[in-house]
Amino acid sequence: MAQPNGSDTALPPHPLRPLSQEEAQRASAIAIQAYAKDVSTTLTFRIVQLHEPEKAELVEFLKAEHAGAQPSSVPARQAEVLFDVVKDGQVQLIELIVDLDAAKVANTRSFPPVGHTGLIPPEFGQFQDACLASEIFSEAMAEFDIPDKFKIIIDPWPYGGPDPDEEIPRYMQGLVYARDSSNDNPDSNHYAYPLPIIPVMDMTTKKIIRVDRMATGGKGESLHAAAKADKPKKLFEQSTGAEYVPELLDIPLRQDAKPINVVQPEGASFKVHSDNLVEWQKWRFRVGFTPREGAVLHDVCYDGRPIVYRLSFSEMTVPYGDPRPPYHRKQAFDFGDGGCGRAANNLELGCDCLGAIHYFDAWMPGLDGEATLSKNVVCLHEQDNGVGWKHTNFRTGRAVVTRLRELVVQYIVTLANYEYIFAYKLDTAGGITVETRATGIVSVVPIDYGKTSDYGNVVSPGTLAQNHQHIFAIRVDPSIDSYSAEETSVVVEETHPIPMNPETNPHGNGYEIRRTVVDRPRHLDAEPKLNRVVRIENSTKTNPISGKNVAYKFTPSATQLLLADPGSVQAARAQFATHHVWVTGYRDGELWAAGELTNQSRRETGGVRDMTERGDWFAGASETSGGSGNGQQSSPVIWTVFGLTHNPRVEDWPVMPVEIHQIHIRPADFFTRNPALDVPANANKTSVLVPCCNRKDSGEEAAATNGDASEGGAVQKDPVTHLQGTKAVDPAELPLRTDKDKKRLSTTLSGLFGFGKKA
Amino acid sequence: MAQPNGSDTALPPHPLRPLSQEEAQRASAIAIQAYAKDVSTTLTFRIVQLHEPEKAELVEFLKAEHAGAQPSSVPARQAEVLFDVVKDGQVQLIELIVDLDAAKVANTRSFPPVGHTGLIPPEFGQFQDACLASEIFSEAMAEFDIPDKFKIIIDPWPYGGPDPDEEIPRYMQGLVYARDSSNDNPDSNHYAYPLPIIPVMDMTTKKIIRVDRMATGGKGESLHAAAKADKPKKLFEQSTGAEYVPELLDIPLRQDAKPINVVQPEGASFKVHSDNLVEWQKWRFRVGFTPREGAVLHDVCYDGRPIVYRLSFSEMTVPYGDPRPPYHRKQAFDFGDGGCGRAANNLELGCDCLGAIHYFDAWMPGLDGEATLSKNVVCLHEQDNGVGWKHTNFRTGRAVVTRLRELVVQYIVTLANYEYIFAYKLDTAGGITVETRATGIVSVVPIDYGKTSDYGNVVSPGTLAQNHQHIFAIRVDPSIDSYSAEETSVVVEETHPIPMNPETNPHGNGYEIRRTVVDRPRHLDAEPKLNRVVRIENSTKTNPISGKNVAYKFTPSATQLLLADPGSVQAARAQFATHHVWVTGYRDGELWAAGELTNQSRRETGGVRDMTERGDWFAGASETSGGSGNGQQSSPVIWTVFGLTHNPRVEDWPVMPVEIHQIHIRPADFFTRNPALDVPANANKTSVLVPCCNRKDSGEEAAATNGDASEGGAVQKDPVTHLQGTKAVDPAELPLRTDKDKKRLSTTLSGLFGFGKKA
Structure with a gap:
C-alpha cells in the first residue's frame, strides 16, 4: 500500500515512524473486534497513533542503528487506540495498546472519573445539534432582536474548570456569535458580533442543560452588570464588521509590497529519507506527529552525537483574567483539551513558508476509526537568518562573513478563533530554537456600547477582547552525547557579583559563576538578575579543551507566570504554569505537563507537579540524600515554561500580528570550537544594488x-569593484627578529588602523 | 560636487542630512583657519559631523515639511568639529560649532580635565610606535622566548577606569599577541597566541610608561600567580592555531549548504530619495550617521504620523569579570571610547545582507581634517520574517495568511577583536525592532597550560577567554503622533494578580492592569513577574475605538545588569548599566547614556544618572509635586538598557556564533486595527515542493x-492540486429566520468541524 512520505512497506518500519494507514486501520479493527460485539454497541474513536517503544528498549535499537549494526531486538510495533464504548446511553472510555504484528490487544486501560479526554470535532457537531434542539437555548435567543441578515455561529469551548462544588459529568460550552450574511460570504468574520450567552451541554445526555448569561457592563459596574434593555434586546445596532478576507476588506490591499522570492537553484540542502528521517548540515532526526502534540522531534543528533531523545510542545493553558462569572471557565488547555496535531492546518506552498519545502502528512482517525489522510500538516524548509559569524581583521581589511542557516520544522494549528505557529529550528551553529507565534483572532465577548472595561480592551464597538495569558510548556528529553540515562545531569548555573574585598576582588570588577547540580526532581524559576542558566550535561564526558562537561544549555524565559490565585481552580489545574522550569524523573509515556486528562480537570493530575513530588533521584546524587520519596533512580526530563500575558491591543483586531517567543537551546562546551567554522563564506551572487x-x-x-x-x-x-576595498598591508605587525632586536621597525602612521577601510 | 547617496547640492540640504564632503571640508578649513595660526601648531581632527539643529527649531521645520508647506525658517546648517590643538607638546581639546553658511565659528567649547574623548585610529599607530621605541617594552619582551615564526601584534585598548588614587593624563593600553607568520598569511589569527604583558602609554608624552604583567595561574591560585619559569620563558610551546579564514582551516568547508537566493524580480519595495530619505510600506524616515553612533533614524513616521523623533544606539560598556589586576581596566565603552560609526565595516553585497540592497556611505574626517569617504557603512534591505498573521476558518477551511515583511537598516562594527551587528527593523505591522548581534573574537589572555580558571573558559591550550558583560543602551526620543513635547507621556504598566475575594474576584481568575504615569525623570527595572511594560503615549490623543491614549510600548528586557561592585570604579563610570530603563528630560545634544567623555572616566558624568537627578518634570505632572529639582518642564526621553553576561563557551572560539538580542517597540492602540490587515495574502509563486x-x-x-x-x-x-483542499460548505451556521423560528435546521455531523481539513 502506498504510504505518505515515501515509507517503504517492504521494509520493517522504523520504531519511531508514525503509523501507516494500514497499521492505523488494523489497530482500529482490533478495537472494533474486541469491543463492538453487538449491534447496540458503537465505538467513537478519539486517538489512533503509534505507541512509542519503551525508552530502555528503543535506546538499544538506536545505538545499533547508529553503529550500523544489527539490533539485538526490534521493539514490538504497537498502536494506542483511545475510544468511547457507547452502549445503552452509557459511555466508557477505553485505551488499548495493540500489538500490530501479533494483531492482538497487548494492554487495556480504563479511566478514573477525574478529568476527561480532549474534545474531538464530532463533538462540536453534537453540541450544535443540541443547541438546535434545545428549548432553553431558543428561549435565550428569543431575548434578542437581531437583524435578519445575521446567522448564528457557535464556537466550541471546553468547559473550563468546574466550580469546586460542581459534581458533573462531561460538559461542553460554547461562545455564540452572529455572521453578517448580507455579503454572501461564509468567511465574513463573525467574531465582530458576539452574543451575551454561553450554552452548556451535558455530553452524556446530549442536552443543553443551562444557558449562562454574560455581564456586559463597563468600568465600575458590578460583576453581573448588563445594560438595561426592553426585551427583546436589540443587538449589533452600533457594531461594525471586522473583515479580514481580502474580498471583504474596506481598504485596498497594498500594491507596493513587491515579491521576495526565496530560491534554491541547486535544490534544498536537506534530505528526507523514508520513515521521516531528515538529514541536514550534520543534523539527523526523525519527525513524529501525534494528534495531541503535532510535530515531535525524535533522536536529534549532530555529527553522529545524540543531543535530544525527544523534543515536543507539551501543553499550553489559556486562562482568561476577566473575573466575571462564567468567564472563570474560559481556561483552555490547547493540547489536552483540543489537540494541536488534530488542529494542524494543511499548509500551503508559498503561504506558510517560502522556498523549497517538504511536507509531512499524517493519518488521523475518523469517528469510526477509519484512517484519513491529513495532508501537509508539517513543513520543512531552510531559511537564512542573517549573519552567522563575522570577523574583520582591521589591519588588513579582510572580512570573513558567514550566514546563519536554519532548518525549520513548522506546524500551524487553529483552535476555533486562535492560531499558533510552532517551530523547531536547527541551525548551522549547533543550536536548537523552539519558537511559538501567537496569531489568529482574539477571543471577544459583548460589552455595552460606549463603555470600557478593566478586564479587556474594546477592539470594535460593543466588542471586548478580554485580558488573558498563554502559558506554554516544552518538554526536553535529553540525550547529551549518550543514550545512557546515568550520564545526563542537570546543573543550574548562576552568575553572582563578588563584594569588593582585598583578597579576591580588590577592584570590585570580579564576579563568579556558581553551579548547583539538580540531584532530584524540582522546579525553579527564571532569574535574570543572576543570569540563571540551565545546563544539561553529560556527567561523564568532558570537553578536551576546557575540561568541562559537554553540555547544552538554555536560559529560562523570564515571562510572567500564572496570575490566577493559588487557591483557584484555574491554578490547581495548571500547576505547571506556576514555575518556569521543572526537572522530573523520566517515565515512559509521561509527556504531559498538566497531566493526561486536562479537559474539565479540577487539579493537575499526573503533571509536572506530581512527577516532581514523587521523589526520584538522579545519577550522580546520593540516594541517601534527602531520604524521602520512592528512591527510584531516573534520568532527568526538563520542562521549560514561558508565557505571554496578552492584554489585547486594538492592533490585535481583527487578526493579530504574530507575537513571537523563542527558547534557544545551545551547545555549551559540547564542541571543541565553533561548529559553524566550516560554513562557507561565499558571497551570494544574486544580490543586487x-x-x-x-x-x-x-x-x-x-x-x-x-x-x-x-x-x-x-x-x-x-x-561592484568599489565594494572590494583595497587590502592594506599589515603594518601593525612587528617581526620578531631572530637576533632579538625588536626595535625600530618602521611603520607609517597615516591610515594605519583604519577601522572601516576607506575607499 | 558629486555627493554620496544622490544628494542634490543644487537644493538646500535637508537639516538632517549628514554633512556632504564639501561641507565637511569647509568645517575643518574654518577650524584650521581659527586655530592653526602658526607653523608650530598642528590640529588633530577627531570628529567632523553635522551639528543637529535644536529640536524646538527642527520640529517647526518638520511640521511644515510634512504639511507640504514652506517652513517659516530653515535651521542654520552647522557642523561640529572636535580636534586637538597641539603646540609645544601641549594638547588642548576644542570643539567648534561652525555655521556653514556664514562660514564662521558659532560656538566654541573647551573641555574639563575629566574624562577624555574616544580613541581614533591614528592613536593606535602612535601607541605601536611608542612600543617600538620603548626600552621597557623591549625589556619585557626579552623575558620571553618566542619561536622565530611569530610576529608581534598589539591590539589597542582604552585605559579602562583609572584606579581611585591615580592622577593621570590621557593613557592608552594594549593587549599583545603573536601571529604565526609561517603560513605567510596576514589574516592568520593572532588571538590564539596571547602574551602576558600589557604596555601602558602616556598619550601626552607618547611614551610607554609601564608594562603591566598578567597573572597566568589557575583555580585556587593567587590573583597574581604565574607559572614559575626560567627566564626567558618559552611561549606557545603547546598552543595551537585558531584559524578562521577559509584558506587556513584544517577542515574542509561544507559542500552541502546549497545557495539560498533572496530575489526581488520586481525590485525592492523601498525607495531611497535624496538626503537619505527612505520610504517603505507607509514608513518614512531619514538615515543619519555619526562617527560615534553609526546609523541613526530620524523622524520616523508611519502613514504620515510621527512616532520617533530620533532612535539610536547610545552606548555599550564591556566590563571584564576577572578580578586579577590589571584586568579591572578591561572595561570598554565601545561608543564613547571607540566610536561605532568610525568602526563601521564597509559592507559587501551578498555577504552582510542578501537580496536587493541599498548602501549608505559616510564622510569621515582624516587626522588632518580631510573628508574621506567610507563606503557602504549602512545597508538597507527588505526581508521576510515568516508568517505575519494568519487565520483559518475551521468551518470553511479557508486560510488567509500574510507574511511579516521587515525593512532592515544594518551596520556592523569591528572593535579590535570583536564585532557587533546593529539593526533597526521596521515591519509591516507597525513595529520597530532594535537588534544587536554579538560576534567576532572573544578577548583572550594567557593561562598556564593545563590549568583552568574561575574567571573564564579555556578555549584553546594556554588561552583563557575571560568572563565579561556587554551592556547596551538604546536611546528613544519619541514623537508619538505629535511633535509637541507636551503631548508625550511615559506610563509604566504592570499586570497584577487580584487575591481571590467574593466582591471583585470570586473565582480567583481575575487579574488587573495598573498604570503609573512617570511624572519626572527616574529609572526602573524590568519586572517580568509583573509583566512590566513601558508605554510611550500621546497624552492628548485617544484611540477612537478603545478610548485609550495612542501609544507605542516595549517590554524592558530582563537581562542581568552590571555585576561590578557598587563601590567600584567600573560601576561609577557605568551607572547607566545599573538599571534597565531611564526616563530623562530632553536637552539638545544629550545623546550619551554614560556621558560624553567615557574614555578613562572615573564616574559617569552627564549620563542618564545625572540627567535623572537634576529634577525636570514632564507635562501632565504637577510642577509642585515633589518640589525639589530645577522645576524645568521637559519632554521624556527613554533609554532602554539590556545586556549579555558572556561567560564564553568553547563554541565561541575562534569566532563566536552570533548572540542575538531584540527589543520590540510596538504600537499599542496607536492604530484602529491591525495595520498589516492590507498586506496581500498572495501565495509566493516560486516556492517548490x-x-x-x-x-x-x-x-x-x-x-x-x-x-x-x-x-x-x-x-x-x-x-499541487492536493494542496488546495476542498472548501467545505458552512454547515455550522444557523440562519436566523425572519419568523424568529430558530430551531430545527438540519446539519450533518460527519466531517463538520474538521480542524485541519482532510484530503
Missing part, C-alpha cells in the same frame, strides 16, 4: 531587480 | 530546485 534616486530629474525612482539578469539594467552591470 | 526519497531504489535523493523552471522536473510540474 538598489541605487538612490538616480532618475530624480523625472521624479521616478530606479529599482534594482534580481529576478532576471537581462532586466537588471545598470544595477546588474555595476561591476 | 521537495519530495522524499523518490529515487530510493538508486540510493539518491531527489532535489527540488526553484532556480529555473526548466530544471524543476517532476517537482515543478506537480500541479
Whole structure:
C-alpha cells in the first residue's frame, strides 16, 4: 500500500515512524473486534497513533542503528487506540495498546472519573445539534432582536474548570456569535458580533442543560452588570464588521509590497529519507506527529552525537483574567483539551513558508476509526537568518562573513478563533530554537456600547477582547552525547557579583559563576538578575579543551507566570504554569505537563507537579540524600515554561500580528570550537544594488531587480569593484627578529588602523 | 560636487542630512583657519559631523515639511568639529560649532580635565610606535622566548577606569599577541597566541610608561600567580592555531549548504530619495550617521504620523569579570571610547545582507581634517520574517495568511577583536525592532597550560577567554503622533494578580492592569513577574475605538545588569548599566547614556544618572509635586538598557556564533486595527515542493530546485492540486429566520468541524 512520505512497506518500519494507514486501520479493527460485539454497541474513536517503544528498549535499537549494526531486538510495533464504548446511553472510555504484528490487544486501560479526554470535532457537531434542539437555548435567543441578515455561529469551548462544588459529568460550552450574511460570504468574520450567552451541554445526555448569561457592563459596574434593555434586546445596532478576507476588506490591499522570492537553484540542502528521517548540515532526526502534540522531534543528533531523545510542545493553558462569572471557565488547555496535531492546518506552498519545502502528512482517525489522510500538516524548509559569524581583521581589511542557516520544522494549528505557529529550528551553529507565534483572532465577548472595561480592551464597538495569558510548556528529553540515562545531569548555573574585598576582588570588577547540580526532581524559576542558566550535561564526558562537561544549555524565559490565585481552580489545574522550569524523573509515556486528562480537570493530575513530588533521584546524587520519596533512580526530563500575558491591543483586531517567543537551546562546551567554522563564506551572487534616486530629474525612482539578469539594467552591470576595498598591508605587525632586536621597525602612521577601510 | 547617496547640492540640504564632503571640508578649513595660526601648531581632527539643529527649531521645520508647506525658517546648517590643538607638546581639546553658511565659528567649547574623548585610529599607530621605541617594552619582551615564526601584534585598548588614587593624563593600553607568520598569511589569527604583558602609554608624552604583567595561574591560585619559569620563558610551546579564514582551516568547508537566493524580480519595495530619505510600506524616515553612533533614524513616521523623533544606539560598556589586576581596566565603552560609526565595516553585497540592497556611505574626517569617504557603512534591505498573521476558518477551511515583511537598516562594527551587528527593523505591522548581534573574537589572555580558571573558559591550550558583560543602551526620543513635547507621556504598566475575594474576584481568575504615569525623570527595572511594560503615549490623543491614549510600548528586557561592585570604579563610570530603563528630560545634544567623555572616566558624568537627578518634570505632572529639582518642564526621553553576561563557551572560539538580542517597540492602540490587515495574502509563486526519497531504489535523493523552471522536473510540474483542499460548505451556521423560528435546521455531523481539513 502506498504510504505518505515515501515509507517503504517492504521494509520493517522504523520504531519511531508514525503509523501507516494500514497499521492505523488494523489497530482500529482490533478495537472494533474486541469491543463492538453487538449491534447496540458503537465505538467513537478519539486517538489512533503509534505507541512509542519503551525508552530502555528503543535506546538499544538506536545505538545499533547508529553503529550500523544489527539490533539485538526490534521493539514490538504497537498502536494506542483511545475510544468511547457507547452502549445503552452509557459511555466508557477505553485505551488499548495493540500489538500490530501479533494483531492482538497487548494492554487495556480504563479511566478514573477525574478529568476527561480532549474534545474531538464530532463533538462540536453534537453540541450544535443540541443547541438546535434545545428549548432553553431558543428561549435565550428569543431575548434578542437581531437583524435578519445575521446567522448564528457557535464556537466550541471546553468547559473550563468546574466550580469546586460542581459534581458533573462531561460538559461542553460554547461562545455564540452572529455572521453578517448580507455579503454572501461564509468567511465574513463573525467574531465582530458576539452574543451575551454561553450554552452548556451535558455530553452524556446530549442536552443543553443551562444557558449562562454574560455581564456586559463597563468600568465600575458590578460583576453581573448588563445594560438595561426592553426585551427583546436589540443587538449589533452600533457594531461594525471586522473583515479580514481580502474580498471583504474596506481598504485596498497594498500594491507596493513587491515579491521576495526565496530560491534554491541547486535544490534544498536537506534530505528526507523514508520513515521521516531528515538529514541536514550534520543534523539527523526523525519527525513524529501525534494528534495531541503535532510535530515531535525524535533522536536529534549532530555529527553522529545524540543531543535530544525527544523534543515536543507539551501543553499550553489559556486562562482568561476577566473575573466575571462564567468567564472563570474560559481556561483552555490547547493540547489536552483540543489537540494541536488534530488542529494542524494543511499548509500551503508559498503561504506558510517560502522556498523549497517538504511536507509531512499524517493519518488521523475518523469517528469510526477509519484512517484519513491529513495532508501537509508539517513543513520543512531552510531559511537564512542573517549573519552567522563575522570577523574583520582591521589591519588588513579582510572580512570573513558567514550566514546563519536554519532548518525549520513548522506546524500551524487553529483552535476555533486562535492560531499558533510552532517551530523547531536547527541551525548551522549547533543550536536548537523552539519558537511559538501567537496569531489568529482574539477571543471577544459583548460589552455595552460606549463603555470600557478593566478586564479587556474594546477592539470594535460593543466588542471586548478580554485580558488573558498563554502559558506554554516544552518538554526536553535529553540525550547529551549518550543514550545512557546515568550520564545526563542537570546543573543550574548562576552568575553572582563578588563584594569588593582585598583578597579576591580588590577592584570590585570580579564576579563568579556558581553551579548547583539538580540531584532530584524540582522546579525553579527564571532569574535574570543572576543570569540563571540551565545546563544539561553529560556527567561523564568532558570537553578536551576546557575540561568541562559537554553540555547544552538554555536560559529560562523570564515571562510572567500564572496570575490566577493559588487557591483557584484555574491554578490547581495548571500547576505547571506556576514555575518556569521543572526537572522530573523520566517515565515512559509521561509527556504531559498538566497531566493526561486536562479537559474539565479540577487539579493537575499526573503533571509536572506530581512527577516532581514523587521523589526520584538522579545519577550522580546520593540516594541517601534527602531520604524521602520512592528512591527510584531516573534520568532527568526538563520542562521549560514561558508565557505571554496578552492584554489585547486594538492592533490585535481583527487578526493579530504574530507575537513571537523563542527558547534557544545551545551547545555549551559540547564542541571543541565553533561548529559553524566550516560554513562557507561565499558571497551570494544574486544580490543586487538598489541605487538612490538616480532618475530624480523625472521624479521616478530606479529599482534594482534580481529576478532576471537581462532586466537588471545598470544595477546588474555595476561591476561592484568599489565594494572590494583595497587590502592594506599589515603594518601593525612587528617581526620578531631572530637576533632579538625588536626595535625600530618602521611603520607609517597615516591610515594605519583604519577601522572601516576607506575607499 | 558629486555627493554620496544622490544628494542634490543644487537644493538646500535637508537639516538632517549628514554633512556632504564639501561641507565637511569647509568645517575643518574654518577650524584650521581659527586655530592653526602658526607653523608650530598642528590640529588633530577627531570628529567632523553635522551639528543637529535644536529640536524646538527642527520640529517647526518638520511640521511644515510634512504639511507640504514652506517652513517659516530653515535651521542654520552647522557642523561640529572636535580636534586637538597641539603646540609645544601641549594638547588642548576644542570643539567648534561652525555655521556653514556664514562660514564662521558659532560656538566654541573647551573641555574639563575629566574624562577624555574616544580613541581614533591614528592613536593606535602612535601607541605601536611608542612600543617600538620603548626600552621597557623591549625589556619585557626579552623575558620571553618566542619561536622565530611569530610576529608581534598589539591590539589597542582604552585605559579602562583609572584606579581611585591615580592622577593621570590621557593613557592608552594594549593587549599583545603573536601571529604565526609561517603560513605567510596576514589574516592568520593572532588571538590564539596571547602574551602576558600589557604596555601602558602616556598619550601626552607618547611614551610607554609601564608594562603591566598578567597573572597566568589557575583555580585556587593567587590573583597574581604565574607559572614559575626560567627566564626567558618559552611561549606557545603547546598552543595551537585558531584559524578562521577559509584558506587556513584544517577542515574542509561544507559542500552541502546549497545557495539560498533572496530575489526581488520586481525590485525592492523601498525607495531611497535624496538626503537619505527612505520610504517603505507607509514608513518614512531619514538615515543619519555619526562617527560615534553609526546609523541613526530620524523622524520616523508611519502613514504620515510621527512616532520617533530620533532612535539610536547610545552606548555599550564591556566590563571584564576577572578580578586579577590589571584586568579591572578591561572595561570598554565601545561608543564613547571607540566610536561605532568610525568602526563601521564597509559592507559587501551578498555577504552582510542578501537580496536587493541599498548602501549608505559616510564622510569621515582624516587626522588632518580631510573628508574621506567610507563606503557602504549602512545597508538597507527588505526581508521576510515568516508568517505575519494568519487565520483559518475551521468551518470553511479557508486560510488567509500574510507574511511579516521587515525593512532592515544594518551596520556592523569591528572593535579590535570583536564585532557587533546593529539593526533597526521596521515591519509591516507597525513595529520597530532594535537588534544587536554579538560576534567576532572573544578577548583572550594567557593561562598556564593545563590549568583552568574561575574567571573564564579555556578555549584553546594556554588561552583563557575571560568572563565579561556587554551592556547596551538604546536611546528613544519619541514623537508619538505629535511633535509637541507636551503631548508625550511615559506610563509604566504592570499586570497584577487580584487575591481571590467574593466582591471583585470570586473565582480567583481575575487579574488587573495598573498604570503609573512617570511624572519626572527616574529609572526602573524590568519586572517580568509583573509583566512590566513601558508605554510611550500621546497624552492628548485617544484611540477612537478603545478610548485609550495612542501609544507605542516595549517590554524592558530582563537581562542581568552590571555585576561590578557598587563601590567600584567600573560601576561609577557605568551607572547607566545599573538599571534597565531611564526616563530623562530632553536637552539638545544629550545623546550619551554614560556621558560624553567615557574614555578613562572615573564616574559617569552627564549620563542618564545625572540627567535623572537634576529634577525636570514632564507635562501632565504637577510642577509642585515633589518640589525639589530645577522645576524645568521637559519632554521624556527613554533609554532602554539590556545586556549579555558572556561567560564564553568553547563554541565561541575562534569566532563566536552570533548572540542575538531584540527589543520590540510596538504600537499599542496607536492604530484602529491591525495595520498589516492590507498586506496581500498572495501565495509566493516560486516556492517548490521537495519530495522524499523518490529515487530510493538508486540510493539518491531527489532535489527540488526553484532556480529555473526548466530544471524543476517532476517537482515543478506537480500541479499541487492536493494542496488546495476542498472548501467545505458552512454547515455550522444557523440562519436566523425572519419568523424568529430558530430551531430545527438540519446539519450533518460527519466531517463538520474538521480542524485541519482532510484530503
